[in-house]
Amino acid sequence: MSRLLIKNGRVVDPSQKLDEGLDVLVVDGKIARIAERITDKDAQVVDATGLVVAPGFIDVHVHLREPGYEYKETIETGSQAAAAGGFTAVCCMPNTNPVNDNPAVTEYILARAREAAAARVYPIGAISKGLAGEELAEMGEMVLAGAVAFSDDGKPVVSSYLMRRAMEYSLLFDVPIVDHCEEPTLSARGVMHEGAVATRLGLRGIPAAAEEVMVWRNVILAQLTGARVHIAHLSTAGSLEAVRQAKARGLRVSCEVTPHHLTLTDQAVAESNYDTNTKMNPPLRSAEHVEALVEGVLDGTVDCLATDHAPHHWDEKSVEFDKAPFGIVGLETALPLTFDLLVVKHRMPLSRFVACWSTNPARLFKLPGGTLKVGSPADITVFDPELRAVVNPEKFRSRSRNTPFAGKRLRGWPVMTVVGGKVVYRRG
Ligand SMILES: NC(=O)N[C@@H](CC(=O)O)C(=O)O
Ligand SMILES: [Zn+2]
Ligand SMILES: [Zn+2]
Numbered sequence: 001m002s003r004l005l006i007k008n009g010r011v012v013d014p015s016q017k018l019d020e021g022l023d024v025l026v027v028d029g030k031i032a033r034i035a036e037r038i039t040d041k042d043a044q045v046v047d048a049t050g051l052v053v054a055p056g057f058i059d060v061h062v063h064l065r066e067p068g069y070e071y072k073e074t075i076e077t078g079s080q081a082a083a084a085g086g087f088t089a090v091c092c093m094p095n096t097n098p099v100n101d102n103p104a105v106t107e108y109i110l111a112r113a114r115e116a117a118a119a120r121v122y123p124i125g126a127i128s129k130g131l132a133g134e135e136l137a138e139m140g141e142m143v144l145a146g147a148v149a150f151s152d153d154g155k156p157v158v159s160s161y162l163m164r165r166a167m168e169y170s171l172l173f174d175v176p177i178v179d180h181c182e183e184p185t186l187s188a189r190g191v192m193h194e195g196a197v198a199t200r201l202g203l204r205g206i207p208a209a210a211e212e213v214m215v216w217r218n219v220i221l222a223q224l225t226g227a228r229v230h231i232a233h234l235s236t237a238g239s240l241e242a243v244r245q246a247k248a249r250g251l252r253v254s255c256e257v258t259p260h261h262l263t264l265t266d267q268a269v270a271e272s273n274y275d276t277n278t279k280m281n282p283p284l285r286s287a288e289h290v291e292a293l294v295e296g297v298l299d300g301t302v303d304c305l306a307t308d309h310a311p312h313h314w315d316e317k318s319v320e321f322d323k324a325p326f327g328i329v330g331l332e333t334a335l336p337l338t339f340d341l342l343v344v345k346h347r348m349p350l351s352r353f354v355a356c357w358s359t360n361p362a363r364l365f366k367l368p369g370g371t372l373k374v375g376s377p378a379d380i381t382v383f384d385p386e387l388r389a390v391v392n393p394e395k396f397r398s399r400s401r402n403t404p405f406a407g408k409r410l411r412g413w414p415v416m417t418v419v420g421g422k423v424v425y426r427r428g
Contacts, residue, residue: 009048015371029421056088056379061306068097081398082119086414088379095154101126101137103145151178167227181214231255237292256306276324311400339412
């Protein structure tokens with residue numbers, strides 16, 4: 001019998017409409033009791049005075065790079081980075097080598113995640129075989145092996161016919177189809193957001209329309225099929241408008257926004273003097289888009305936050321802007337970046353903040369967490385809303401350090417992460 005007692009914290013759990021000072025008792029990996037002043041002489045006691053105790057944060061969009069690109073990240077380092085970032089679970093994208101397009105790869109990922117014993121890992125299977133966009137992957141077999149959603153992330157599903165079939169097939173298992181929305185003839189070899197900054201820098205632009213065309217296509221197909229469609233890393237005001245209208249029509253369309261698209265604009269490319277850690281897909285957008293995204297999170301059009309943690313090796317990023325791979329790491333900066341912006345700056349209620357990182361992702365992807373209800377798995381995120389600290393990539397658990405936020409002072413850091421009753425991360 002293992003017992004853990006988290007005392008005196010501010011328990012914020014939107015699934016039970018809780019936001020008050022309470023103690024949380026964990027017994028044998030499950031939430032056993034939540035009440036004022038619990039005493040238990042056999043339990044390991046953690047004093048959470050001044051800290052927020054929330055249902056475990058879930059990142060539905062990460063790239064763990066294993067199998068195939070272990071020099072960038074492994075399931076072990078990635079799930080440890082997740083734990084250190086305050087996440088108790090992550091969903092990992094299938095753009096590995098081999099691609100996660102069959103149950104053998106899905107099972108391999110789950111086995112490696114069990115060995116790592118840090119954050120839980122839920123694999124997302126590929127929509128198409130080899131991410132080639134031609135034939136549907138073995139979706140049913142992958143669901144049986146443990147896949148929780150489907151996506152060709154890294155690539156768009158260009159064929160609307162294939163997307164329609166994937167959506168129809170997903171209805172059999174009632175899992176979401178997650179789309180990286182990009183119309184490749186519009187984004188054509190662009191490397192940053194199309195606009196005044198790109199023109200001034202002499203870099204090829206990716207227009208907002210390249211994303212919006214595909215978001216609208218997906219809304220139309222969601223209407224046709226009735227499928228659950230989740231828009232990955234939504235980055236433009238027009239995409240948000242499409243999601244808003246889809247929701248108004250009662251369609252099962254949801255979306256996520258990343259911390260970097262909420263906190264940086266395309267100016268970062270200029271200000272950083274072409275730092276390739278400002279290069280990601282979709283690109284950092286202009287201020288009007290960023291303002292619309294923040295508004296969308298505050299008004300609830302955006303369902304959840306997700307990092308799109310995309311580790312790349314230092315060598316790969318140490319090249320000309322044009323030639324560098326797209327993507328930045330995100331797991332170990334996400335919580336303070338979004339807390340500082342949304343809760344401190346924009347006064348978002350803590351319960352809404354926790355809903356975006358825990359309750360909503362759990363509901364959309366039908367994952368076991370997202371709640372501290374008695375009897376549920378003890379996946380708990382504890383963070384310090386007052387703690388101010390500077391981002392230091394040297395200390396990342398991740399194998400990669402490709403972040404544009406090095407040296408940034410932020411408020412609201414994770415201090416303890418509990419997965420199934422086990423403390424998998426403790427700050428300091
Ligand atoms: N976001 C990125 O810039 N890169 C991702 C791919 C993706 O999420 O589309 C990657 O796998 O590196
Ligand atoms: Zn993507
Ligand atoms: Zn991605």
